[in-house]
Amino acid sequence: MRNVILFIRRYFTFFTFLFLQVASLWFLYSFNKFHQAQFLQSANELTGQVNSRYKKVENFFALGDENRRVHTLNDSLINLLPQQFAQVDTARQLVRDTVPTDTLNRYRRYYFRPAAVVYNSTSGEKNYIQIDRGSLHGITENMSVLNSDGAAVGVVVNVSPRFAQVMSLLHVRQKVNVALKKSGDFGTMEWDGADPGLLLVKGLPKSVAVKVGDSVVTSRYSFNFPPGYPVGTVAAIISDPGTNFFLLKVRPAARFYNLQYVFVVENLQYSEQAQLDEQSRRRIEDPKRNPR
């Protein structure tokens, strides 16, 4: 007996080695056999926590790609929304040589294209945004630009083959037709070049009940912007005693400081609308040249 104990004590290290080796092999083979390892459940909790922390860091570096993916997906879905279509009046339909309507007699009114912002400024009085889509991608002037959330950002003013320049809402010459979401009353949105956090809405009659916090959206009367997309929320109401209109200060819904991806929205009837508008103005305001 004493000899056995001596023997074990002498080779204790070796026995430890054997024991641990056998333990590892047992772990290994029981895992392979039954697809369940010893302590794997509880170990998974721990490794899972460490891994998820690491993943958080790693995700941070993949945010750009992820944003792009979500943005293009949104684009494909937004184009399917019913509000991008308008109903054709079937009572009196012109016969055309193409088929512009789908089977439900709807024709597309707005078309959304995704784009990435390559340059952006907010510090000046005339701020422009440059996007990486141009005439080669079908961008033309007067298309409106929304950010990823659908909030109004600006209007395309100049196009090169691969890039387009967008006049931001933060531009002193910008004028956008907007409406109160609650009542639909419309006004004109401008910017005075002072505070990039506040836009101005003029031309809203004092008879309209407006409160601080009301949403301002793009109006139905705008040629560029699809209706109902957020522009901002009312931050202050200034009642000018000299006129019959309110002056609203509006906090923009789009965050101009960190624009990454935007939608360029084409109103497919824009040229027709604009042409009609101009023709009628010319006819009315200059009746001599165009006698009625």
Next chain:
Amino acid sequence: MSELIRNSIRFVLFLAFEIYVLNRVPHLHRFISPSLYFLFILWLPFSVSPRWLLSIAFVTGLTLDYFTQSPGLHAAACVLIAYVRPFLISVLTPRDSSDFNYREPSPQSLLWAPYFIYVLILTLLYHGWLVLLEWMSFGSFGDFLIKLIASTAISLLLIFTVELLFPRSMRFRTNVGG
């Protein structure tokens, strides 16, 4: 810095590097699976007793195993090299000098040539055991050899890169005044 803290930090760093870098980089080739973390075991101080060495190695291997969902595989290989390590050190160094004069195995304490042999043998053993255990479930003997040699070569490359990048300067310890 105390030995415990130094080695704990090493443990975390080596395993993190293994799990989040080496296991994630695209494979060079299906035969090559380099690893580096077992250098932690090679770098443990001389003063660690063989039993502790075995336990530490077991825990190290098992931690990696639970991250890679292969319980026991790396633990077995780690325990093997931890068991061989003391013999190898006593063979490669004269008993009376390095063992007590330096803190842990390094090119400085063992000199370059014996240190290279020390690392080579343990890396070969580590990969040998690892690949053998994998081979038992699938593969052929030719695959086994190629895998062993390729993985060992790349691991050695990594180890000596680490040695050159992070030279561990160590004080020569005398028994005069500790």
